[in-house]
Amino acid sequence: MPVIVFLALLIGGGWGLVAQVSGGRGPGVPFMLLWLAICLFNGYVWLIRVAYKVELDHGDLFWFSPFRRGSIPIREIQSIERCALSSQLVRLTPADGASVITRNHREFSSLVADILAVHPGVTVGEISIGLWGRGSGSVTAYKKLVN
Numbered sequence: 001m002p003v004i005v006f007l008a009l010l011i012g013g014g015w016g017l018v019a020q021v022s023g024g025r026g027p028g029v030p031f032m033l034l035w036l037a038i039c040l041f042n043g044y045v046w047l048i049r050v051a052y053k054v055e056l057d058h059g060d061l062f063w064f065s066p067f068r069r070g071s072i073p074i075r076e077i078q079s080i081e082r083c084a085l086s087s088q089l090v091r092l093t094p095a096d097g098a099s100v101i102t103r104n105h106r107e108f109s110s111l112v113a114d115i116l117a118v119h120p121g122v123t124v125g126e127i128s129i130g131l132w133g134r135g136s137g138s139v140t141a142y143k144k145l146v147n
């Protein structure tokens with residue numbers, strides 16, 4: 001789905017830019033501002049906020065997004081629940097700091113089980129893996145580095 005959204009934004013923005021520069025009847029400034037806002041929002045979500053790789057190592061959860069990375073102690077995770085933004089996304093909420101958002105994928109149940117083994121007090125909401133999540137095991141990687 002993100003590929004389709006970005007493709008539509010690219011086509012719409014390219015058409016609008018060509019129409020504006022050539023002096024023809026383009027979509028106008030409001031459309032171009034809306035297009036820019038949508039591109040910035042999607043870029044922020046998919047390039048900064050959503051982790052494409054999650055690792056557990058020595059009681060810490062390490063996460064990696066294209067332009068950002070970080071870690072949180074597993075014992076600080078309070079809840080794991082479906083993200084309101086999309087059913088494909090799952091939010092791991094720590095006691096302090098920003099939540100870690102990752103894709104709901106085939107390996108996600110292993111991640112939850114490994115977190116619960118270290119910290120059984122984590123509240124886990126109802127998380128179902130949809131059609132997109134079943135095929136996204138190669139998109140979001142989960143690795144347990146140490147037993």
